[in-house]
Amino acid sequence: MNTVQDILAFINTYDAFIITTHTGPDADGIGAEIMLYHILRSLKKHVRIINADPVPQRFSFLDPDGVIECWNNSRHFHLPEQGGMMIVDTSDEFNLGCMLDEALPHAQGVFLIDHHEQSPFTHLDGYIDISAASTTQILVDLTQAAGLSVSKEIAIPAYAGLIYDTGSFIYSKTSAKTFETALLLVRAGAVPHEIYRNLFESNSLSVLMLQKRVMASLDIQGQGTVAIQVMTKADLEETGAAYEDAENFINIPLQIKEIEVSILIKQNKEGFVRCSLRSKGKVNVSLLAQQFGGGGHKMAAGFKSNMGLEETRTKVLQKVLTALGMA
Numbered sequence: 001m002n003t004v005q006d007i008l009a010f011i012n013t014y015d016a017f018i019i020t021t022h023t024g025p026d027a028d029g030i031g032a033e034i035m036l037y038h039i040l041r042s043l044k045k046h047v048r049i050i051n052a053d054p055v056p057q058r059f060s061f062l063d064p065d066g067v068i069e070c071w072n073n074s075r076h077f078h079l080p081e082q083g084g085m086m087i088v089d090t091s092d093e094f095n096l097g098c099m100l101d102e103a104l105p106h107a108q109g110v111f112l113i114d115h116h117e118q119s120p121f122t123h124l125d126g127y128i129d130i131s132a133a134s135t136t137q138i139l140v141d142l143t144q145a146a147g148l149s150v151s152k153e154i155a156i157p158a159y160a161g162l163i164y165d166t167g168s169f170i171y172s173k174t175s176a177k178t179f180e181t182a183l184l185l186v187r188a189g190a191v192p193h194e195i196y197r198n199l200f201e202s203n204s205l206s207v208l209m210l211q212k213r214v215m216a217s218l219d220i221q222g223q224g225t226v227a228i229q230v231m232t233k234a235d236l237e238e239t240g241a242a243y244e245d246a247e248n249f250i251n252i253p254l255q256i257k258e259i260e261v262s263i264l265i266k267q268n269k270e271g272f273v274r275c276s277l278r279s280k281g282k283v284n285v286s287l288l289a290q291q292f293g294g295g296g297h298k299m300a301a302g303f304k305s306n307m308g309l310e311e312t313r314t315k316v317l318q319k320v321l322t323a324l325g326m327a
Helices: 004-013 027-042 057-062 135-145 152-165 176-187 192-200 205-216 233-239 243-255 285-290 309-323
Strands: 016-021 046-051 068-070 084-088 109-114 126-128 219-221 226-231 261-267 273-279 300-305
Touching: 004 084, 004 109, 004 126, 004 135, 016 027, 027 046, 027 057, 027 068, 027 084, 027 135, 027 152, 057 152, 057 192, 109 135, 135 152, 135 176, 152 176, 152 192, 205 226, 205 233, 205 243, 226 243, 226 309, 243 261, 243 273, 261 309, 273 285, 273 309, 285 300, 285 309
Parallel strands: 016 046, 016 084, 046 068, 084 109, 109 126, 226 261
Antiparallel strands: 219 226, 261 273, 273 300
């Protein structure tokens, strides 16, 4: 099993790096990228952050200097062969979008850093700590192991990733280590109420209208234990909201005592379908998502679907009901 020292060994192998994360990057993925960028720069490395997708507007405060780029083959094709690639906040290479085919094969070496359950499909080496509350928590450990101080420019993205992936310290992976890390970050300059406001209280009115439409699709199954919501391409077009604006809608049904599993099936503006799953613990949704080529945590997972909305809904519901002993 790899350790934080193995991350440092990989870093010491190359002079230049590309950092990337999963498609539809979130606060933990972006926060981890920004942290790793500053760590590598402090270690005198050449580094670029290049993703398949642009930074969602709601997370733009994490990249105040605008260092995150979108992959452009004509501009970036020569970069991977110059050094190593570091992938954060995803446990395999199959959720990297265009980076999978256009960048990954040409890198001199590749290393994963993540806190999700290990994907059975990946062929890549890396450091995965499933006990960590967020990928940014792992990178706080890396910062200290490298003998670097946790500066304010590291503390802000680290804290953002930590509260985002713990649901503001309520999810099951929240531990004493989580709070110890949070204390360190606040002392280093992270301001909790400012970061919370940027993450959760800066939405546009279009997000509220999208939530209204998606909630109207709510269906309860499994004798009141399973909630399903669906977001369509039309919902996005008619409200003017962005695809990532729906990310937290899946948590709303879990406020109900009887609901054990929440399912959110989302279609983007291009018509592609993705399914997100949340559980209170009776169902390991990571194992379920892996059956569809996805993954995640025991209580939070997802996958991309090559099926339509209705077929995805039918097949996922069947798997969840079977897991609950109702089918």
